[in-house]
Amino acid sequence: MNWEMIQAAQARLAGHARRTPLLSSPFIDQLAGRRVLIKAEPLQHTGSFKFRGAWSAISALDEEALKAGVIAFSSGNHAQGVALAARQRGTAAVIIMPADAPQLKIDNTRALGAEVVLYDRATEDRDAIGEELSQARGLTLIKPYDEPLVIAGQGTTGIEIAEQTAEAGVTSGDVLVCCGGGGLTSGIALALEVRAPGFRVRPVEPEGYDDVTRSLAEGKIRRNEQLAGGLCDAIVTPQPGNLTFPIMQRLCGPGVVVPEEDCLRAMAVAFSRLKLVLEPGGAVALAAALYHGAGIEGEAVVAIASGGNVDAEVYRMALERYGDGD
């Protein structure tokens, strides 16, 4: 996994993924007490950065593999990214989802052309189902983060950040990244190492799901005790990836942990000041910039807004609690 793979991914993504804007607001700068630049990945295709990694992996398949199709395990943003990328590359996508996933997510994934295979979490083995389908149909598994081609795709976000911060006259400071398995965080860190070495990348996680922060602090991979149930479930994974963790260890500063409630507040701020819809997990980095600035370095910080796939009900709750966000 290296910089050249990110460059190659960028070439494959050109004309297919969106170059998302780097937003800002004088009101947010005032709230945070420093300049904040927000990378707006909710505006990426399928509403999150996941399309980048999916496209990167699927566009690198050889002809035979492309003809056979791909498979992924996900009930969320990765599923939608893989489904759309597969459809646009003219191949089949099978997405394995728990039968109790929200109907809206199942419907969305199907509407993007994927074949959704549901399994019972209590009685069935997800991996066995996937293995059987892959074998029978020659499908290629697209992992959500612990896969070099996927990390390379997410790393294209970092190339754009390097270009856009330079345009904005900012060349150093902390880059706060919403972190689950570490694909986006490690990809951005690899890109900035080469293209904008003045920045320091820091993973941001929700309270209670701080496996990466603890793993970095303790120097070895640590697991989350709980695995689901939080508002930020889109970015919750059991532990850092085997590929992503060493990259983060080498390149990243310490993690930042924010309470869920601050994610809802940050969602209200993004609503009112950026006109950008964030999901709770996609708001952890902005929440860190706004409300946990004490340990953050730099006159300017970059916060990645990683996704916006939130149910109307949760969004209404955020606005009901925090109104226009001030």
Place this chain on the structure above:
Amino acid sequence: MNWEMIQAAQARLAGHARRTPLLSSPFIDQLAGRRVLIKAEPLQHTGSFKFRGAWSAISALDEEALKAGVIAFSSGNHAQGVALAARQRGTAAVIIMPADAPQLKIDNTRALGAEVVLYDRATEDRDAIGEELSQARGLTLIKPYDEPLVIAGQGTTGIEIAEQTAEAGVTSGDVLVCCGGGGLTSGIALALEVRAPGFRVRPVEPEGYDDVTRSLAEGKIRRNEQLAGGLCDAIVTPQPGNLTFPIMQRLCGPGVVVPEEDCLRAMAVAFSRLKLVLEPGGAVALAAALYHGAGIEGEAVVAIASGGNVDAEVYRMALERYGDGD
């Protein structure tokens, strides 16, 4: 008022206004029954296209006028655009607002550095107050739409649309524009006449406030009977401008009128499919594309999302009624 003024405005805006993205979603294409490209002006500074016109006008002032400052009448998007543009140009802005304007809008305008002068709608004459202040302090009035420099600034949106649609491989079809006084509509029409003549610009208005549609149909300026109270108040003006109407008459197709309720539905769709916050008045063009496609021409249409400055309460209502927008 001509194309050269728009080109000149573009040069003045470079590096100051944002080049907003042209968004799309396969779900929206499916809902509309054709390809829809959405110009995302809520992502412009201050949350609407109004910053373009304000910057265009203020950046064209001579040194003496710039030193004295500017004045505007507005309780909405124009006020915020003028306030920020003035601050960034290092000059003073006086904004005259009705005393019963929403506190949030007054606060926002002040927070952007403007001096807000409140007047009592029932007992005081807004124009007299403005005139007195202008005379005493040599302030330049920045009109919201019937002013060539402002139209030129809004027209830069059209240049970007010409470039972005070409990149997307679309060169003809209807361009639907949220229309109040006609500054944005006429500016875009002038830009596309030169830069992308395959498109036809059409103003879109909310039901009950269709002065431009009726004026175009009847060949002379018609007034709205009611002037306030609707959800789309951000784009409600008494009648088309004296400068903007002849331009629209020469270049635009017939107007489209949409019910308010469809704007709320379109807001929910933009939430769920674009992750973009729209205000009701900023959603009329998307509402036309989604729900009033019968009279619209082209395999692809462009819908301008003109602004996103909506109160949390109204937004929650839209999501409560229309959920995830399908």
